[in-house]
Amino acid sequence: MPSFQTGSIPHGFTADETGVVFHPKNAIVVLPPPPNGPTFGWRRVYFSLGSDFGDVKIxxxxxxxxxxxxxxxxxxSGGNRVGFTLENSTQKLSLGRVxxxxxxxxxxxxxxxxxxxEA
Known part of the structure; x- marks a missing residue:
């Protein structure tokens, strides 16, 4: 049975325009299920982002x-969700505004x- 989890990225910038992190407190760490793992039966795991009221860089x-x-x-804001399929052995994701x-x-x-x- 497919499943999903969703949340929001905290307000405030994590990194400057060059990508240098200056406020890690504004980031969030997300723990995905193990993709393609034989132990728990999860198959492909997809990650995506969406926004409204403006364009952002994450x-x-x-x-x-x-x-x-x-x-x-x-x-x-005016486009589709963006994201990717998690590769095997992905343990965690860190998300922050840039x-x-x-x-x-x-x-x-x-x-x-x-x-x-996909489960």
Missing amino acids: RVGIFRSGAWTHQFLDVS KRSASDRDDDIPVSWMLES
């Missing part, structure tokens, strides 16, 4: 196989995340 940290990697996703430019002050645009899984 820093996504992915912890898998004992190391962090990072990517930046642009989430458009300034789109040095003058960006829109740190309170609503942004939600969702994890969907």
Whole structure:
């Protein structure tokens, strides 16, 4: 049976326009079910983001196989959800707002995340 979990990203910027983290307290860590794991029976796990009332940039940290990697996703109010399929061994995700430019002050645009899984 498919399942999902959703939540919102806290207000306030986590990183500046170059991606340098300056307020980690504004981030959130999400723990997904283990994708393609034989133990619990989860199959593919999908992660997505959506926003309204403005466009935002989100820093996504992915912890898998004992190391962090990072990517930046642009989430458009007028577009579809953006996201990706989690790879095997993904343990956690770190989500935070990034300034789109040095003058960006829109740190309170609503942004939600969702994890969907095939069980």
